[in-house]
Amino acid sequence: MKVSREQMAENRRRILDVASRLFKDKGFDAVSVAEVMKAAGMTHGGFYGHFTSKDDLVAQTLAHALAADSFGDGEFSGFVRSYLAPRHRDNPGSGCPTAGLAAAIRHQTPAAKAAMAEGLRTQIARIEHALPDQGSADARRAAIGSWAAMVGAVILARSIDDPELSNEVLEQTRAWIDANVG
Amino acid sequence: MKVSREQMAENRRRILDVASRLFKDKGFDAVSVAEVMKAAGMTHGGFYGHFTSKDDLVAQTLAHALAADSFGDGEFSGFVRSYLAPRHRDNPGSGCPTAGLAAAIRHQTPAAKAAMAEGLRTQIARIEHALPDQGSADARRAAIGSWAAMVGAVILARSIDDPELSNEVLEQTRAWIDANVG
DNA sequence: ACATTTACATGATGACAATCATATTTAAAT
DNA sequence: ATTTAAATATGATTGTCATCATGTAAATGT
Structure with a gap:
């Protein structure tokens, strides 16, 4: 299901916030893409609409944090x-x-x-x-x-x-x- | 094939030395048991004769290093x-x-x-x-x-x-x- | 309203890794 | 010498993960 523009932006922000916390807690390797998405309230499938790869998520999370x-x-x-x-x-x-x-x-x-x-x-x-x-x-x-x-x-x-x-x-x-x- | 006592002790030392270098270079997660054993000149199968688990290797490598x-x-x-x-x-x-x-x-x-x-x-x-x-x-x-x-x-x-x-x-x-x- | 785009869900796919089961070979023990 | 025990090799097994393919439904533009 599609989501409004604002909703998508908020989802993206939540992914970054949640990823920051999880990465700091458990390390980059010990956190899966699916775990991040679940913690952000979504399934793993939509991830690649926001980021091109897990490496991309890592870099953007760092800049964000x-x-x-x-x-x-x-x-x-x-x-x-x-x-x-x-x-x-x-x-x-x-x-x-x-x-x-x-x-x-x-x-x-x-x-x-x-x-x-x-x-x-x-x-x-x-x-x-x-x-x-x-x-x-x-x-x-x-x-x-x-x-x-x-x-x-x-x-x-x-x-x-x-x-x-x-x-x-x-x-x-x-x-x-x-x-x-x- | 079985090896002599000294040979085994030397093998063990080589595993720890090689693991220390690999872990420091690439991180614990990025180094597989098979990679350590190969770098020490053996296959992965013999590993569990020396250590009970990868976690055990990590702890012993740390003490060693x-x-x-x-x-x-x-x-x-x-x-x-x-x-x-x-x-x-x-x-x-x-x-x-x-x-x-x-x-x-x-x-x-x-x-x-x-x-x-x-x-x-x-x-x-x-x-x-x-x-x-x-x-x-x-x-x-x-x-x-x-x-x-x-x-x-x-x-x-x-x-x-x-x-x-x-x-x-x-x-x-x-x-x-x-x-x-x- | 309708068409189209798109954000997300569901469900593969393929790779890799830790651990274990079994076989083989040879050092030790007798 | 012969037997036994042990060190390593070979080859499963099982689980996890990143990524992708496809479906679905809702939002946006016309």
């Missing part, structure tokens, strides 16, 4: 605190797409890598802008270094079974960034 | 320089298993996560020991923070298609660590 990624209106140190928190570590599906997906992008198409590059540029600029000495060479260095540490810390914290060590990785990284930024 | 992971005899800053180098970024198969596999461990078995926890503990201790103020609370903080930054930087640098930005991520993270350690 990374565009929305941001840190509200708080200060930088508030952003760091919430980013390096157990709540974020324990909820990848609703969390940062960079922490959840960056490592897997290496095995994806050029379009996916291009979307990631654009998202990374934006994020570095955002952080740089939020730092006290914005515009200086030190600020760019601190933006890149602290963002790498944040992403790395969440990935490491999620990769282990030892809750104590996992918490320490988050907390020490937060303290290390706090001590060295600004 | 992380145990060997270390930074030679150089200084910490030399280790950082070679870790955050284009050569390392561009050769995941022969590179650090943490940078190559950490993010994927989230989707693996508890045994894999336990192997990663052990590897992470060891690596943090190694770095802490190599720092000038080893033993202090600051040294542990710096060890964890800089290791998170190194791992995150390599993952980010590998996830994008823009060589200039990728190089900058490596270089600025190196400078940021250099400026804040010791």
Whole structure:
């Protein structure tokens, strides 16, 4: 059955939202096209009317998710605190797409890598802008270094079974960034 | 055909070595049991004499690879320089298993996560020991923070298609660590 | 209203992978 | 030497997935 133009646009948006959550939760490979479509309230058949392939969905989902990624209106140190928190570590599906997906992008198409590059540029600029000495060479260095540490810390914290060590990785990284930024 | 005891032990070692390289290069999901066995010079049938499942191979490969992971005899800053180098970024198969596999461990078995926890503990201790103020609370903080930054930087640098930005991520993270350690 | 387009559903198709069953060959044990 | 046990090979088996072919019904344009 055909659907109205708006309905189709909304369906497409829902597919991207749902795919973002599922990909972040389970990884690109562990999520089937049929699973995405079912979660979006449709069957798998209509998928290829919206996207040319699963690779296409991956690339568009990345662009979609990374565009929305941001840190509200708080200060930088508030952003760091919430980013390096157990709540974020324990909820990848609703969390940062960079922490959840960056490592897997290496095995994806050029379009996916291009979307990631654009998202990374934006994020570095955002952080740089939020730092006290914005515009200086030190600020760019601190933006890149602290963002790498944040992403790395969440990935490491999620990769282990030892809750104590996992918490320490988050907390020490937060303290290390706090001590060295600004 | 049966093989000698030593031959079998060597076969097992070769499977783990080859699996480590393939997993780091292509990811756990993209490497089949048959591919690992073929690369080790055998057919897929004998696999289950060495390991109970592919999950078992993943966990044992991680333990194997992380145990060997270390930074030679150089200084910490030399280790950082070679870790955050284009050569390392561009050769995941022969590179650090943490940078190559950490993010994927989230989707693996508890045994894999336990192997990663052990590897992470060891690596943090190694770095802490190599720092000038080893033993202090600051040294542990710096060890964890800089290791998170190194791992995150390599993952980010590998996830994008823009060589200039990728190089900058490596270089600025190196400078940021250099400026804040010791 | 009618014709046409099109978004989605249903149901193949073909490829590939993990695991297992059985056969073969040879190292060890006696 | 002969027997036994084990390591690997060969060849199913079973399930899953991406993609495609075709059907259907509703929306849009005339």
